[in-house]
Amino acid sequence: MALLEVSGVTVRFGGNVALDDVQIAADPGIVTGLIGPNGAGKTTLFNVITGLLPPSRGEIHLNDRAVTRLSPTKRARLGMARTFQRLELFSLLSVRENIRVAADVRKGWSRDKENPATVVDEIIERIGLVDVADARVDSLPTGQCRLVELGRCLATKPKVLLLDEPASGQDESETIVFAELLRSLAASGMGVVLVEHDVQLVMSVCERVHVLDFGRIIASGSPSEIQTDDAVLNAYLGTNS
């Protein structure tokens, strides 16, 4: 079984079906892409996976363990971490404090002996925010805010990292650096799930891609398979070829 296994997830909001029998999987050591047009249900799926939204039907497994009925907190402690498309930073705190909150939380429940302050310093170095470490996150541009959210996730030492449009708000050179960071995270053994509109980024870092449209998975496969898939082309370009 995969590291993260989502099977048969259905979400209904009143009469609307936001997710319909969604099936995706993520393996350790690779970046799995999740793409789809706006409103396809990508963020909703993340909410279901992390436990912020209970699904109407379906199961989530993390490391062979059913987590569907667990709280977001418990799931996080089992190794899930996510970033938010709309940014959920602790705006009154500095970059360092934001990451420190997460490191402290981990220190609180795990048996790690590491000093949270050192963990935070390493992460800041890794995400390249040493220069702004003590600035309030409110004062940072969006691209850097997304990196802070990523850093906060890393402080929880996740097994699965769910990234919701982490590159939006970054410029081209930042994205190149970011892609490198993603590859190195996956190489360290993490399973990364990437929701992203920057198709170039997705195709360059992902080994597998799932395509979501109107709440259904319409294609899954390697980037090259996806790029030639009829259903995908139809969803994105509206052609019927």
Next chain:
Amino acid sequence: MDKFLTFTIVGLSLAAIYAVIASGLVLTYTTTGIFNFAHGAAGMLAAFAYWQLRFDWGWPVPICLVLILGVMAPLFGVLLEVVVMRGLRGTTDTVKLVVSISLLLFMIGLAQLLWPPGVSRPMSKFFASSPTINLGPTTITWHQAITIGVAILVAIGLRIALTRFRFGIAMRAAVDDPSLSALNGARPNRVSMLAWALGTSLAAVGGVLIAPNVTLDAPSLSLLIVSAYAAAIFGRLRSLPLTFLGAIVVGLTDGYLTGYLPQNQYLPGLRIASPAVLLFLVLLVLPNPRLKGRMTRSREFFPMPSIRGALTFAGVVVLGGVVLMTTLSTPDQLTYGRLFPIGIVALSLVPLVGFGGQISLCQLSFAGIGGLVMAHLGQGGDPIALVWAVLVAAGVGALIALPALRLSGIYLALGTAAFATILDRWIFTLPKLTVFGWFDVNLFSQGSIGVDPLRMFGTTFNDPGAQMVIGAVAFALVSLLVVAIRRGRLGRRLIAMKDSEAACATLGMNLFGTKLLVFSISAGIAGLGGALYATQLTTIQSNNFDLVSSLQVFALTVVGGIGAIGGALFAGVSLYAVLPLIGTLFPSLIRWVGLLPGATGIGLGRDPNGAVSQMREGFAPLAGSPSSLLVMTLALAALYGLRLAEAIDNWTFVIGLVVIPLVAAAAATLSAAARQRTVAQLEDQPDRTPLEWVGIDRPWTAADVEALDRRLGTPVLPDVELELHGPA
């Protein structure tokens, strides 16, 4: 059976009043998003006005009713909307809450100003002289019949108005999306004015109907609407039919408890508290809300307090206590001394509300628990009782955290208000009872209970001056504790939780544990404040710790700045130094003083960072100017010396205390500005023309191009046609 019917009618007529009041509350909440804590107070004012016109001046009933319900109440509602509520769009829940609480306090103050308490103001019921209507097995009074009839009319009227008429539909549209409904031609301002007019009139109807059944007393009448709140919560503040249903449940519960509650000395309070109990229970069974992310970008910002700043603050507070002890007469020490224990209660709000974003309107109830523990366990002045006061209050605080896991914002505010009411009206009034057969508790002995002065280090601190210093030291220590929390792990965690519970949960934070912890700490601090307060008062009564006092402390701390220890000092100083001081300085204004806490809240609630942060900005230059600081300290010390030598009186002393720091701050600001100018000259920037005006205000020069190139990092080009860009 007759008895059952009789109490059904009693219950239904109460239900009718609650339904009318609650429907007004729901109406204003849904159309404007503001939960109006002062809604009941509007009904209270209407009841007083009705008494004034009908019974004091003896005007005919129809004229009174038309004037109050048809003219004064709607106008008052419109006034509220225009002056206060309109400015609250897009502010945080806490700010809205503080403003409406302040409004409540203001209206209570206004009622007590116009109709001084302590005078009996009887009101007779409608058609009191007519015989009751015979319904076969039972009878119904005209007043009851009219009350029930009015509620039915209101229900039908609202139903028709909201579904058939244009303005009603506009109101409902405004609920869903004000800007969208504005785009479709509705006028949100007019709609919300109408809603406030209608809502206030409904409150007035309820107030006039309920007043003859109870004593005309401003605070209790204003808070009677806890019952109406309970009804509104049944409808989740949205649904009018469910609100009516809730009103019937609350009313009938009250009615049947009146009729069937076993005759026993412990339970009468339960009937009085029953709406609050119901409110609490309903809040508990409300469906669990989803974890929320960041709702609105908050304007709040509370900087990290420095260790040096905190120590200075603590030192100044202790020094202040000593100065007050040595300069005030004993009666004044009794009055002003309360600022420190109440300040500690206000401090308890800082980690809870300021850092953690949890709202509590029952801090004085925790203080009351601390005071009781002090009274019972502190006999002979045993200081260990202080520890017990903290622990017991913290334990009760943890209990309150249980619903808090599920509630937030306005619901948490209502839950804690309900808890305060339950304590107020029932628990604190209990007679002596035996717990588990082995220990007797006689809380307030159904009246007041004496508290022994503290006895430490072989001395009994029964002198108000010494107690004042103890209070100041305790306040300073708790301030340091709060600063330590802010600077540490817990503080970061609380601020994170306030910002985004969703993010905290997905990082693996135990939100429940965090809330439990902060509620316990906060309640413990309040308990300590209450215990010290009790030793200063020497006898305590349950009304020392009632909901209205909690509301005052809450509102003033937010006004001062809920995120910093200075805000708590502000609350203490305002309530127990500034207000009495104004009363002493201007005896003619003493009756107006009651309006002040509310008035400041209404005005200042809009700046979420509070008054203290503004003051701090003003005094900030002092920190950078050792000479001004030194001169100020010396001047203050000299002033104090003069006062001790009795060379000057207290008024000169107070004026000096205010003027000297202001002058020092002004001097520091001036010298800082002067320094800046010198620095600017040293850096060789005589020209301050903004870049975009260069070439217009003065011609381009080669130096400008060079500076621009340097800033942009572009290579310097040798020959640029300057003449092309600048005026020749």
